[in-house]
Amino acid sequence: MSKLDYCFSNDYMVLRPDRAGPMELLHLLFSPKVGRNRAIDCFTSTEVRSFPRRLAIFLNLLLQILLLALAGPLAALGAAVELLLNLVDNVLHGRMEYPDRSSPTYRSVTGLIDRRADLDRSIKPTDSRFDAALCVMASKLAYENESFIRNVVTSHWQLEFVRFYNCWNEFQNAYTAQAFVFCDKPVDADVIVVAFRGTRPFDAARWCADLDPSWYKIPRLGRAHAAYTHALGAQRNIGWPKWVEHIKGKPQKVYAYYTIRDALKELLEANRKARLLVTGHGSGGALAVLFPAILAYHKEKAVLDRLAGVYTFGQPRVGDAMLAMFVERNLDRPKKRHFRITYGDDSLPRLPNEKSAVHFLHFGLGLHFDKSYKLKVVREIQIPGEETPSSLLDSVTSRVNSAWELGRGVYLGYRRGAYFREGWLLLLMRALAVALPGLPFHRVQDYVNAVVLGGYIPKDN
Secondary structure, three states: OOHHHHOOOOEEEEEOHHHOOHHHHHHHHHOOOHHHOOOEEOOOOOOOOOHHHHHHHHHHHHHHHHHHHHHHHHHHHHHHHHHHHHHHHHHHOOOOOOOOOOOOOOOOHHHHHOOOOOOOOOOOOOOOOHHHHHHHHHHHHOOOOHHHHHHHHHHHOOOEEEEEEEOEOOOOOOOOOEEEEEEOOOOOOOEEEEEEOOOOOOOHHHHHHHHOOOEEEEOOOEEEEHHHHHHOOOEOOOEOOOOOOOOOOOOOOOEHHHHHHHHHHHHHHHOOOOEEEEEEEOHHHHHHHHHHHHHHHOOOHHHHOOEEEEEEEOOOOOEOHHHHHHHHHHHOOOOOOEEEEEEOOOOHHHOOOOOOOOOOEOOOEEEEEOOOOOEEEEOOOOOOOOOOOOOHHHHHHHHHHHHHHHHHHHHHHHHHOHHHOOOHHHHHHHHHHHHOOOOOOOOHHHHHHHHHHOOOOOOOO
């Protein structure tokens, strides 16, 4: 891929682990002229004089190289583990059948860890938690296959499933975006929801994307995370034009931003009263906040006027201060519509790491839940251990917090009822977190608990 592929950006830095050999890595350590390094795509005149910054890029490249080398074995291991867990799940629930990956009963690892599929019916549309509660369950459901999603939306939630999207991108080593759309009624709907899928536990390519500090500086928009830019369907050479021309006679590719945008336009036109919610967990949250940002970039006022909220859960950083101001100007005025929800010491909101990507920061109205599910409104979430290296005290604190969560997981089921009762797999994961302090545990089930038990979700500052 040549540097001409990035000409839609007036500045960029893209790490290329696929081209990083021993010479490129050594050059990165000893020379500030990163523009001449094959492992980094940027303007040839670019220099990084700070050695700590170059060291951070060096370590990031090494980690990405390792993850990409393990991508195949990890994917095979993940498929085997998922299949085995579904087989065990079938036996435990009296279904003596071999799991079918495309069936409405086949669950992802995320779905097996937290088996809840029903909405909490005690939260009514007039409740301040309603939008967040609907979005967090949609974000959790986005990890499943299309048949499972369709069955839950129509049978369990008694809502109207619209479509599942498995989208294309135009860049090497970039993952595709996956999302689904549903509404509350087939005619005269009141709410339409777009839910983006996050990173699955054994998907090493997406782990690379979450860790990758690569960025593009897009005129009028600011610096945007390169991997999420790719996933939403940025085009070679031209980036994000308002319209995509498909070549006659060739199969039409499904690009995330354009396909979902056009579908929403039709839905909103057919449902004049409907308001729009966009959501995602983890990297799905990153796509969820970038999606309306591109709508604003293209001045899609008809869609943005109907946007009621963007709810992200454990979202990583997606851009710089300029992008933050652009999003705030278009999403958070005259009232807040971007709600960034975090829980405990979830590791993903720390990424990309500040030392390796000085341009990235958080924005939006931050709603942080502690380990007791108590809410604190923050502007920029500061996670313990983010600015200082780990220590013995951090290890002890991590074990204590994990032990608390294990005990709370057992207690909640008895205190709050069956909806909060945790299964054996989730309790095993919590026990592992006690034994292995610092174990990355991106807690979708805790986000569901926090929203449902939180009592009140602010709608503004």
